[in-house]
Amino acid sequence: MIKKLYLPLLLTVVVALSSCSNKMGELSSDYFTTNPQVLEAVGGKVPVTINGKFPEKFLNKKAIVEVTPVLKWKGGEAKGQTAVFQGEKVENNYQTISYKMGGNYTMKANFDYVPEMAKSELYLEFKAKVGNKSVSIPAVKIADGVISTSELLGNTLGSATPATGQDAFQRIIKEAHQANIMFLIQQANLRSSELNSASIKELKKVIAEVNEAPNKKIDNIEVSAYASPDGGVSLNSKLAESREGNTAKYMKNELKKSKIDAALDAKYTAQDWEGFQELVSKSNVQDKELILRVLSMYKDPEQREREIKNISSVYKTLADEILPQLRRSRLTLNYNIIGKSDAEISNLAASNPKELNLEELLYAATLTKDAAQQNAIYTKATQQFPNDHRAYNNLGKLAYQAGDLVKAESLFKKAANINSAASEVNMNLGLIALAKGDKGTAESLLGKASGAAELNESLGNLYVAQGQYDKAVNAFSNTNTNSAALAQILSKDYNKAKTTLTNVATPDAYTDYLMAILGARTNNTSMVISSLKSAILKDNSLAKKAATDLEFIKYIANSDFLGLLK
Missing domain, CATH: 2.60.40.10 (Immunoglobulins)
Structure with missing residues (x-):
């Protein structure tokens, strides 16, 4: 049991x-x-x-x-x-x-x-x-x-274009000098008091100086004659035309006496409503807004005049203070200041940079592609003009392009201490932050770089770092850099990536490495082998990287591929 x-x-x-x-x-x-x-x-x-x-x-x-x-x-x-x-x-x-x-x-x-x-x-x-x-x-x-292809940004970022502190050099600078000859009401004769005025004497003096200066050239002298908008169109047309003729004749005689060959252009305005509106808007006359409203409401000159005369409380003030200023001929000397030639600037930058102003010195650096010469010129600029940020910024750009990011950052920070609002400085510091992996700081700095010519390219690099590949492609647009090609590969725009890599101005090992990845993704074995071979010849550390790169996993048994890794 x-x-x-x-x-x-x-x-x-x-x-x-x-x-x-x-x-x-x-x-x-x-x-x-x-x-x-x-x-x-x-x-x-x-x-x-x-x-x-x-x-x-x-x-x-x-x-x-x-x-x-x-x-x-x-x-x-x-x-x-x-x-x-x-x-x-x-x-x-x-x-x-x-x-x-x-x-x-x-x-x-x-x-x-x-x-x-x-x-x-x-x-x-x-x-x-x-x-x-x-x-x-x-x-x-x-x-x-x-x-880990996206992480190649750390290698391609070095080919980014830092922003330049641009010079404001102009070889030809346009200048003008003006003087007025005033007329009495309904008169066109030139009075001696006007011809001997301080402004006319100063004009004739400037004309003579410009004519004699080796670096200046007269463009032309303009005569613009006017009549005030009271008195009717017919009367004012004849009056303004006479004022133009008398003034032009006087000016021709003065040029002839001084033996100055200059073009003289003359015109007249029968009723100077534009000048009238400008003077009224700047004045404190009673009913100013009402007068300006009449001008905006009526375009016919006779109707304008009638409506303004109907404002009896203010018309006497206009007749006494505003209209007399419109009875005039304006004389304008237009001339050019001609700067030093490129050859002169280059020679002085090398031999006697103190003879150059800041804009000329910054411009001199753009006349050579030799980084050592550019470095010397910008260094001279920082010594002669230590309170301008641009030379420090541009020295930082040279250091960045040489791969010395520590030196570049130091120079960019010097530039920022002088002008923290400079868009090019903020953009370049943004690139430094991006190189350090600090995407938050980079985004903040690039947000303060509006106006920098190279900003879109820098934003493209930021978007790659953030994993926003389509935005990166749009930001790079037609920029031909390794980073632009990287963005296009990551967004699977392989045709555009190939075009970009082919057109990189100074291809390096990573240009070739990206081309090899492109070959792998498009099943082009010959592209993989030839591009990877070129990359390893330029940087043999890429052999080790390729050995563990999953982009090439399908070639792990390929004898040509394995031969490159030895």
């Missing part, structure tokens, strides 16, 4: 122990997919969406399972956000998974990128309990490696 009871009881215990086993089972990688299928660095992050499945009759009804994505590489790992799931009999607020049917789930992870992730593996790790007992679920590998 005891033996008969013992065997069923033993079987019951065995079953009970089996159901309380500390191992729930293994999950195959077939139950998981990732999007993207191959992880990729975007804006300094590695985002991934994981779609998983608990199969039928897997999750114990009393189980709680924590699922954590972990990206592992040699010597390190990064953990993502844990998701928690529960069996049907657990009274909690996690996602419930049916024991009989199983269940699907989606979770997201976003890892901070580090270069070691290029050779890494993405796992899901599980921590499960049934009641108070821990249950083992082995980790599952669901993805291999990280495509």
Whole structure:
């Protein structure tokens, strides 16, 4: 009787122990997919969406399972956000998974990128309990490696174009000098008091000086004669024409006496309503706004005159103070100041820079492509004109282009201390911040760089760093740089990327490396091999990078490819 009871009881215990086993089972990688299928660095992050499945009759009804994505590489790992799931009999607020049917789930992870992730593996790790007992679920590998092409920005950023502090040099500067001859009402004769006025004497003196100066040349002398808008169109036309003729004749005689050959252009305005409106608007006359309103309402000159005369309270003031100023001939000397030639400026910059003003000195640096000569010229400019920011900024640009970012930053900061609002300085400091990986500071500085000619290119680099590739492509527009091509590759505009890389002015190792990536993405094996060979010849460290770069994963068994990596 005891033996008969013992065997069923033993079987019951065995079953009970089996159901309380500390191992729930293994999950195959077939139950998981990732999007993207191959992880990729975007804006300094590695985002991934994981779609998983608990199969039928897997999750114990009393189980709680924590699922954590972990990206592992040699010597390190990064953990993502844990998701928690529960069996049907657990009274909690996690996602419930049916024991009989199983269940699907989606979770997201976003890892901070580090270069070691290029050779890494993405796992899901599980921590499960049934009641108070821990249950083992082995980790599952669901993805291999990280495509890190976007991180090439750190290498292509050196080819960005820093902003220049532009010179304001003008070889030909247009100047003008004016004087007025005033007339009495309804008269056109030139009075001696007017011809001997201080302003006419000064005009004749300036004409003579300009005519004699070796670096100045008279363009022309304009005579503009006017009549005030009172008195009717017919009368004023004849009056203004006579004033023009008399003034032009006088000026011709003066030029002839002084033996000055200059073009004389003359014209007249019968009724100077424009001058009238300007003088009224600047005056304090009574009913000023009413007068200006009449001028805007009526275009016919006779009607204008009638309406203004009807404002009897103010007309006498106009007749005494405004209208006399419109009875005149205006004489305008137009002349050009001609600056030094390029050859003169270049020679002085090298031999005697103190003979050049600031604008000429800054301009001198644009006349050579030799960085050493430019450096010497800008250094002289900082010594002679230490309170102008542009030479410091431009020295910083030269240092940036030479790859010395520490020196460049120091010079840009000196420029900022002189003029913190200069758009070119803020843009260049933004590039420095971007090179340091400080995207927030870079964005703030570039926001203060409106007006810098090179700003769109810098914004393109910022957008690449932020992972906004379409915006980057638009910002770069037709700029032919490594960074522009990188943006186009990342946005999958491969035809445009090839055109850009082909037209890079000074191609370097990374120009070739990007062309190799482009070849890999477009299944052009010959482009991959030839471009990668050229890149490695220019920078042999790229062989090691290519060996772990998932862009070239399909060529890992290609003998030509492997030969380049030795």
